[in-house]
Each structure stands twice: as structure tokens, then as C-alpha cells.
Amino acid sequence: MKELQELSRSLLADGQVNVVIGWEQGPTGARPVFVTKPEDADRLIFDQRCVHNLAAYLSPRRPNVGKLGKAAIVAKPCDAKAVAGLIRESQIKREDVVVIGVRCGGVLADPASKEALSAETVSERCPGCESREPTLADHVLGDMPPPPPGERRRDARIDELEAMPPAERWAFWQAEFERCVRCNACRQVCPLCTCDRCVTEKTQPLWIESSAHSRGVFAWQLTRAQHHAGRCADCGECDRVCPVDIPLGLLNREVARIVERRFGFEMTDDPAAAEPIGAFRMEDEQEFIR
Amino acid sequence: MTKAITKEALTGLVAELTAAGVRVIAPAKAADGGTDYRAIFTLADAILGGEMPRRSLRAVFQPPTEAVFGWERKGTGIELTPAAAASQPQVVLGARPCDAAGVNVLDKVMGWDYKDDMWFARREATTIISLACAEMAPTCFCDKIGLSADATVGADVLLRPAGEGYTAEALTAKGEAFVSGHARWFSDEPVTADPAPPSREAFPLDKIEEWLEGHFEDALWADLGLRCLGCGACTSICPTCHCFDIVDETDGTAAGTRRRNWDTCQTGLFTVHTSGHNPRADQASRCRQRILHKFEIYPKRFEAVLCTGCGRCVQACPAGVIVPEILDSIAQRANGGAA
Numbered sequence A: 001m002k003e004l005q006e007l008s009r010s011l012l013a014d015g016q017v018n019v020v021i022g023w024e025q026g027p028t029g030a031r032p033v034f035v036t037k038p039e040d041a042d043r044l045i046f047d048q049r050c051v052h053n054l055a056a057y058l059s060p061r062r063p064n065v066g067k068l069g070k071a072a073i074v075a076k077p078c079d080a081k082a083v084a085g086l087i088r089e090s091q092i093k094r095e096d097v098v099v100i101g102v103r104c105g106g107v108l109a110d111p112a113s114k115e116a117l118s119a120e121t122v123s124e125r126c127p128g129c130e131s132r133e134p135t136l137a138d139h140v141l142g143d144m145p146p147p148p149p150g151e152r153r154r155d156a157r158i159d160e161l162e163a164m165p166p167a168e169r170w171a172f173w174q175a176e177f178e179r180c181v182r183c184n185a186c187r188q189v190c191p192l193c194t195c196d197r198c199v200t201e202k203t204q205p206l207w208i209e210s211s212a213h214s215r216g217v218f219a220w221q222l223t224r225a226q227h228h229a230g231r232c233a234d235c236g237e238c239d240r241v242c243p244v245d246i247p248l249g250l251l252n253r254e255v256a257r258i259v260e261r262r263f264g265f266e267m268t269d270d271p272a273a274a275e276p277i278g279a280f281r282m283e284d285e286q287e288f289i290r
Numbered sequence B: 001m002t003k004a005i006t007k008e009a010l011t012g013l014v015a016e017l018t019a020a021g022v023r024v025i026a027p028a029k030a031a032d033g034g035t036d037y038r039a040i041f042t043l044a045d046a047i048l049g050g051e052m053p054r055r056s057l058r059a060v061f062q063p064p065t066e067a068v069f070g071w072e073r074k075g076t077g078i079e080l081t082p083a084a085a086a087s088q089p090q091v092v093l094g095a096r097p098c099d100a101a102g103v104n105v106l107d108k109v110m111g112w113d114y115k116d117d118m119w120f121a122r123r124e125a126t127t128i129i130s131l132a133c134a135e136m137a138p139t140c141f142c143d144k145i146g147l148s149a150d151a152t153v154g155a156d157v158l159l160r161p162a163g164e165g166y167t168a169e170a171l172t173a174k175g176e177a178f179v180s181g182h183a184r185w186f187s188d189e190p191v192t193a194d195p196a197p198p199s200r201e202a203f204p205l206d207k208i209e210e211w212l213e214g215h216f217e218d219a220l221w222a223d224l225g226l227r228c229l230g231c232g233a234c235t236s237i238c239p240t241c242h243c244f245d246i247v248d249e250t251d252g253t254a255a256g257t258r259r260r261n262w263d264t265c266q267t268g269l270f271t272v273h274t275s276g277h278n279p280r281a282d283q284a285s286r287c288r289q290r291i292l293h294k295f296e297i298y299p300k301r302f303e304a305v306l307c308t309g310c311g312r313c314v315q316a317c318p319a320g321v322i323v324p325e326i327l328d329s330i331a332q333r334a335n336g337g338a339a
């Protein structure tokens, strides 16, 4: 923590950056903070409650943050994947951001939790995560932690879903989607939802009905999932924000697994690696084109 | 009129209501294991006094999507079919006092310059039986908004935990009619309610309103605008947020449905004019809007703040935007403090 505060202080004092986007202790738990003065660098923290993917604040969709000037961002290995995604998709330039990588051994599901990190309290995305430190980083801080506790619960759940007869799987998602209120919070928090105008908001012609009836919800959820194929950083923010607790992580992860199987691509924090959705390869299977 | 009701009697009452075709809505387990207000068939399905239902009671009176009317092209004209009014009698059992208060606050805007038929059809068909909270969650601040864990606002009948059962206080004519209409389940034996959790000092809401009036421009908004992701999770779980969007959805080319859907002031598109101009072009102005609407605009017009202190927004916000913290810092500024 001292390391993080010292580094941020000097980055701000030397004028290398105008703002450090990191985490602070808020009234109910860890939360994002924007430190613009060297003397405020002591507010910065990093521990297992720092759940948020701060890359969302680098997106051009957040001009308020952009106006502060050049930013340094504190990033866990998975957050760095989202930063890489933004660079890869030309939303930001590598030289315009200083990445302060932090070594990570998993975070809690809830940034307000006071519990210790355990198989029960850990965030869904962490068990099985093999990245202990980001490669996309200008600085890397912290000691090398042990891997996150727990088993890959979500993959086990997806295996179960994949094994279900289609009608049963359909019924599962129907029951989940029934609660969707079409608030679009899952889109708003996503660091990689960067469209100026989302397709679900186009009304002439109307592509996706905005109502929370089953037609509207299915059209929306399937579109959202597909638009994230090979792009999702698996940060779990969409899942965490959903006010009706729809397990969007299951969908995201399923799509990521399909992309992995079909295109051999795994989301990475290397901004130069081509995403399948934006790359054409002759060797891609094309059996569906007849 | 205060009576008592045992858990067994309440079980019988619910069975009687559902058998008579009355829809009973209570906090109950949702598919994901959380708690939501849902239709129940027996009292055993209800979770009375458990964790806060994730969604507020608002959805019961204004669903996330609802048809306003259908239309169909007929020759050269268009035929409109109004949506059927929701008139099935229903009872909300175990409403949070903050949620009952929220519905009451919304009656003011729903019946203001135009009487919202769909809202009031449901309101009139519904009896709200609220249940005083035995304890307050760390995120609850109803007391600081001038309510309390056993607030009666908006409820027709208030139950208070009393040992193994409840006291039942009828608060409105509808509540009295309900209790006397189902008199056999209630007893006149004197029962003492368990003490409700104590209330803390309320925020100086008048002072906050006054400060807000004079601080349309302030550094506070810029700060909020940085942290807030504009996701609107706070507004979609709020018992007092009520903005909606009107959309026309077609079935083929000759027919369609006009619907109203929840909307949120926290996204950019909310205020975009057809000219392309957006008076709330950045997140800071949207955050300001949410706070002003709740604590200045609404109180000015309707003499009630548009917040019941349920704390749902505090729980829902992915970015740690915390309304009581904001109110505290405004109160300090209003008192001349630096905050």
C-alpha cells in the first residue's frame, strides 16, 4: 500500500499524470477514487476488496474523467485485459495511460465485505485465474500472492448447463431472464461496451425492443453476449451490478469458451493480439458458409 | 384499532385470501435465491422480516414494462384498444415501511396534473399490510429521512412483531375494512409489540433543500460525476424513482402496442432532444439531477422528499456512490462546514 501511495504521489508530483484512478476506503467498503493532488495519494488502497474494474473510467464514454488529463490506472491482471481491449480497439492510446499493475491473489465478491478471502467469499471470476501479475504495466507492485482460494465453480456450472437438453437449458435462462428489467446497467458498467449509440437504442429501424418482455430481453441478452465474444475481460462487473442478480457471468464465460474452442483465442492483456471478432484468418473454419 | 394476530392465524388468512382469488404479494425467495416481492400461495412461502427485498414495491404498481394500448390499422383509420385495467384485488403482506412510504410519496406525482389510471387502478385494488422492521441493516437510513423502522406512512395495516405473533394496527379506512372483513383471524387480546429499533437524528432536510436551491453549480457534482458510472442500478431498485419511457412496438405493419418502460435519468440518452442537444450532457449533471429531484424539486412541489432511506441504492451502486454520505456532506456545507 505504501508502495502504491509513494508511486502515485511521485507520478502526480512530477506531472507525469494528472490523475491516479485507484481505490479508496469508502463509507461502506472499497470504491473507486480519483486522486489529482500528490497530498491525497494516501487515500489509495489496494486489498482483496478492490473488486471494481477501473478500466471503465478510461473509456471515452467517461469524458468527465478524460477531462482531468493524463491518467494512471491501478490494475489487477484481469483489469489489465480490459485496458488492453480498449487499446486494441483504438479507444485509448497506450502512451496516454500509465498502468500501475498490482499483483493479485483474488478478490472478494463484495467490496463491502469484511470477511477474509476464502472459497466461499471469493469472487466468481477468481478461482482458477492463473494471472498473478499483469504484463501490460508500467509498474508492478505488491508481493507475489498465492493463487485465489476455491474451485472454478462457474465452469462447473457451465458444464452442467451444456450437458442439459436444450429445452431444459432454455427453461433455465427463461427463468433467469424473466427478472431482467432492461435497465442496461450491465452495459453501462462494462469497460468494453464502448459504442456511442447502443444498437438497443436504435429505434428507426427498431432492432431490439427496449421493453422488458421476453422478446425484448432475449434479443438484448443474446446481442450483448455476442458483442462480447472474444472481447469480454471477465471482470464480472456486469454480473455484480445487475439489480436483479442475473448470472451474466455464466453467459460471458460460455461465449468465451466457445471462442476459445473455435478460434483458439483467450482474452489477454497483450494489446497487439488480434481479437477474432476483428480479424480475418483464412484458416478459420467456415463450414457454416455454404 | 389495534388487534393481534398469531402466525397460525396469518397462515389461515393467507389461505383464505388466495382461495377467494385475492393475489397475495410478499417478500419471497426469487429464482436466484434472493428475496423479491412476489405472489405467494401460502404463508410458508413468505420471508417476513428477512433480508430486504432486492427490488422495491414500486414494481407492483408500475411494472418494468406495461402495455398502455394496442393499435390496429383498420382501413384508413386506426383502432385503439386500451390495456385492461389491473383490477384484481391484491394484498401486499409484509411490505417494508420504507416501501409503503415510497408508494405514498409516488401517489403525489401520479395524481398531480394528470391522474395516472394504471397506477391508481392498482393502488385502489391493493391493501398494503406492512411489517415493522425488527432491526435496521447497516445501509438503512429511513430514520435519518424522517421515517422509522415502524413508520406507518402509506400502509393500510401495520404489523409489529410481538413475541411469536404480531400486533395489527389498522391505519386507513381500507385497513379497517380489511381487518373487520377478516375479523375471525384477529384477536382483541392485548398484546405488547416488541420495541422497534431506536431512530437517529434526521438529516436537516430543510437546510439541504435550501442549499441545493442555491448550488446548481458546485464542485460536489463534479466529484460525483467522476465516480458514478451512469448505470442506473440505483434508480431501478429505488422505491421512489418513477421515470418511464414510451415506446411503440409493432407486430407486422398493421398493428402494434404502445408500452411504457422504466427509464433512468442516469444515462445520457434520457434527456437528448430531437435537435441533438443534450441539456445533461455529462455524468455530473445527471448525478446532480438525481439528488436535486429527490431533495429539492420534489419537496418544493409535493412537500415530501423523494427518498425513504431504504438504502437499496447504497447496496446496488457498483461504484460506491452513497446517498447518506452525500446528504451528510451537503448538511455540513449548509452549516458552513468545509465537508
Ligand code: SF4
Pocket (backbone or CB within 6 Å): A076, A077, A078, A079, A104, A105, A106, A107, A123, A125, A126, A127, A129, A130, A131, A148
Ligand atoms: S480474476 Fe485473477 S487477476 Fe482478476 S481479481 Fe481474480 S485473481 Fe485477481
Ligand code: SF4
Pocket (backbone or CB within 6 Å): A082, A186, A189, A190, A191, A192, A193, A228, A231, A232, A233, A234, A235, A236, A237, A238, A239, A252
Ligand atoms: S461483459 Fe461483463 S465481465 Fe465482460 S468485460 Fe464487460 S462488464 Fe466485464
Ligand code: SF4
Pocket (backbone or CB within 6 Å): A179, A180, A181, A182, A183, A184, A185, A186, A187, A241, A242, A243, A244, A245, A246, A248
Ligand atoms: S443489468 Fe440485469 S436487469 Fe439490467 S439489463 Fe442487464 S441483465 Fe437486465
Ligand code: SF4
Pocket (backbone or CB within 6 Å): B234, B237, B238, B239, B240, B241, B294, B306, B307, B308, B309, B310, B311, B312, B313, B314, B323
Ligand atoms: S434514493 Fe436510495 S435510499 Fe432513497 S429511496 Fe431510493 S433507493 Fe432508497
Ligand code: SF4
Pocket (backbone or CB within 6 Å): B227, B228, B229, B230, B231, B232, B233, B234, B235, B266, B316, B317, B318, B319, B320, B321
Ligand atoms: S448505481 Fe451508482 S454508478 Fe450507477 S448510476 Fe447510480 S450512482 Fe451512478
